[in-house]
Amino acid sequence: MIDILKGVNLYLIGMMGVGKTTVGKLIAAEIGYRFVDTDEVIVKAAGKSINEIFTENGEPEFRKLEGDVLAQVCAYTKLVVATGGGVIMQQRNWSYLHHGLIIWLDAPIQIILQRLAADNTRPLLQDADMESKLRSLLEQRQPMYSQADLHITISATETPEEIATRILATIPSILKQQ
Ligand SMILES: Nc1ncnc2c1ncn2[C@@H]1O[C@H](COP(=O)(O)OP(=O)(O)OP(=O)(O)O)[C@@H](O)[C@H]1O
Ligand SMILES: O=C(O)C1=C[C@@H](O)[C@@H](O)[C@H](O)C1
Numbered sequence: 001m002i003d004i005l006k007g008v009n010l011y012l013i014g015m016m017g018v019g020k021t022t023v024g025k026l027i028a029a030e031i032g033y034r035f036v037d038t039d040e041v042i043v044k045a046a047g048k049s050i051n052e053i054f055t056e057n058g059e060p061e062f063r064k065l066e067g068d069v070l071a072q073v074c075a076y077t078k079l080v081v082a083t084g085g086g087v088i089m090q091q092r093n094w095s096y097l098h099h100g101l102i103i104w105l106d107a108p109i110q111i112i113l114q115r116l117a118a119d120n121t122r123p124l125l126q127d128a129d130m131e132s133k134l135r136s137l138l139e140q141r142q143p144m145y146s147q148a149d150l151h152i153t154i155s156a157t158e159t160p161e162e163i164a165t166r167i168l169a170t171i172p173s174i175l176k177q178q
């Protein structure tokens, strides 16, 4: 696997809570890549939480930071990059993502709802009706997510380890197509 990838970065995209961070770490460990989470880099650089950035600086400032982080990250090789759920909404980010292989982790809304029900770290889901908010975000974002090189739909019972293994097993076929 590591040989055929030739150092090309793997970018995980998808909605909040689908498991980009969890699965990304496992993939990186398996293939000897470094793992980067753009949300974590932003939080460290800003010295505040994502909620605080949204509240104090606004979403446009967060999106600017996110694009800047992605621009820096894509200068490196041998990375698995877990991106924030909204990264695909800015056109300029696609020029960075296309430096590597783009993997869309997709899950039914009900799975995401279960996972994030008790989580208040995602500012866009602080809405009273989390399900409607998730549905409208997904509807808006789906055309962008579907531009990924690989679409992985996960089931409720699949473990992070199984998902990581499935992604790694599928990568050779998409490399051949390209
Ligand atoms: N396959 C899985 N099975 C069960 N729980 C999972 C699975 N993958 C992730 N989780 C759990 O779901 C929650 C969200 O996962 P994670 O933070 O990796 O998502 P994310 O895609 O990185 O979200 P965000 O875009 O908000 O950063 C975490 O609590 C994680 O432990
Ligand atoms: O889907 C989104 O727009 C977001 C997802 C998270 O990863 C964070 O990047 C932030 O909470 C925004």
Ligand SMILES: [Mg+2]
Binding pocket: 020, 021, 022, 037, 039, 082, 083
């Ligand atoms: Mg994450």
